[in-house]
Amino acid sequence: MTPASRAIPVSTAGARSARNGASSELRITQQQNGIYAATFFAMASPCEILIETRDAKLARRAAQAAADEAWRIERKYSRYREDSVLSGLNRSNGASVVVDDETAALLDFAECCFVVSDGLFDVTSGILRRVWTFDGSDRVPAPADVDACRAFVGFQRLLWKRPLLNVPAGMELDFGGICKEYAVDRALAAITARFSGAVLVNFGGDLCASGAPAAGPWSVGVERPDSDREARLLLDLTQGALATSGDTHRFLMRDGVRYGHILDPRTGWPVKDAPRSVTVAAGGCTQAGMLSSLAMLRGSEAERFLTEEGVKFWCLR
């Protein structure tokens, strides 16, 4: 095995509790082996950028460009911000709006995911959270409430004819299942536009590398989704992305049945027997993230799906 340049702590579970997302500072430290590490907080995740260079100014500029891109995407598509583009679309109350190029591209991507997953991945499914709160309790919603909510779920109910979008009243879009991985790819692109050396971008465990440091490939540790921080998997990465979807601690338990937080948008009920976590390797983080999400949505079929599709993956049950 190639000697590790640096082990990256990859967390799928610890991210949410780390900090509260208010900070927008960028910290840069010089590591050994001529690698600069920049850390910041975005999209409810600790974010890290590793750049192999001797030029401190270049490292700062590149990291700043990446962080700015992450914050920009967060500002634009956060459902928690009143002034985000996404909130604007969700307030359109059935009116048709012309969307900008980037939003149009995200909608096209979401539509593709909806189609290839036969409706399993759906950016309109976030509204189900109104009846489902995964707080470890036994408060499973009444089937009638779930059915009422399902009337407002379904990408096919949107009128999407680029650049015109109509979100019917009562429906909502949520790009949460796409944006972090998309931000990783965009941040990496922002850096490689200025710099051609080895870079690794890691946003809360979803990561993408471009080029390996002189000392050897990036060594990436994938943690167990549960509490102990012992890496269950150590991977060498020179080029490409890893993304992880996890069931983690968010579930309901009633009558001995575990209701995981992955919801099937077609039924409004949790997917049965979803793996604890799925890590997928692919060329880009957006693609890897979507494959791991689709695998989770297949529940007990996750491994079979990934195997049949010829995807490189690591599944934890």
Place this chain on the structure above:
Amino acid sequence: MQLKKPGSVPTALMAASCALLGASTAKADDSYESDDWQVDSALLYYKEDQQRVQAIEPVVSLKRDFGDDRSLGVKLTYDSLSGGSPNGALPSHSPQTFATPSGASLQAPSGEPQTYTTSSGRVVALLEKVTLYTTEPGQLPLDPNFHDQRVAFSTSWQQRLGEQMRLSVGGDLSHEQDFMSAGLNAALARDFNNKNTTLSFGTNLEADAIRPIGGAPVGGTDYTQLQKGGNESKTVGGVLFGVTQVLSRRWLAQLNYSYDASHGYQTDPYKLLSVIDAGGNAVGYRFENRPDNRTRQSVFLENKLALGRDVLDLSLRHMKDNWGIKSQTADLRYRLELGNAMYIEPHARYYKQNAASFYNLYLNAADPAPDVMSADPRLGAFDAMTYGLKLGMTLADKSEVSIRLEQYRQNARDVPAAFGQLQGLDLNPGLKSFIFQVGWRFSF
């Protein structure tokens, strides 16, 4: 759920994510804050054929983004021009002698009498020390002592006003030996339809001081009388309305209307007209004289089309002024990407204009002299064609170098038939020039 073909999902997602990531790169990148200056520098060499004007022009422009769409731009230009500039007189089968505009730096050859004989045979006493130059038979009269240096400085500031509006303000200064200009401009742009539509409004004001070498000639007077006045001035004001529309993800169009009015001295103090008699002989010369007011309207349409990774840029302009000039321009560029770090951009431009109402190739000795008159070829009817090629390369440190080569050819139209002594002379030979430019863009 039936899965069509093994491997089809990753393939579809890869294609879709590539489309997603490629889609808005250019747009989003603009919003980056960078803690460095973007420098765009170029050295331009311009040369006209037949020993006419040549110019060397270095330009440096600096831009710094402060994030949140705030940016500062500064541009410095230096021009050095030399060579022969047509003085407006017609060529002749006899030698023609002219005086350069007098100035402190110009001396008459020592020992020569301070008089000269015009082609009509009159002996004229020179009021000041001037340098004479003689144009050989058959040649277009060029003032060979033309040289000038120009230094220009401009600066601009852009920022956002709220979420939808952008403001830019700027100023510029330009200095030449015989010309000074100061200007101010401001523009407001507002986005609509999720930034798919942008409306803009701009305005500019400019004040010029013209201090011709040897004084401004009294317009329309007999050249040999050398009636010269003092300094002159001009003011220019203009407005622009524009709309930019995203028509599809691959097509951006912009439509501008602009109106500007200038008032004051618009005459070229160094240009003459030949006075020709019925036999085609030059019997004298007059200083040109242009109207004091000029208003111009133009409509400009630009289309940018993304064709794969290549970009096609087609623009059309129609201009009309109250001097009777109407012009049309079509400009076509195609940026062809060659691999990841190189591009080649062919360029073609067609320009056509008709003559100003007071344009005359020469004055008729039998007719009374008009109030306003000019034989400046730039006010005559002509067609012009430009062909160019630009080659750009991105280096490892992300700086970009480019070279550009262009050829320009101007052909006069509606040239009156030569008669009498003018026969056999090329009365309006047009113009051929080329441009060579080296550019370097980097940040520090």
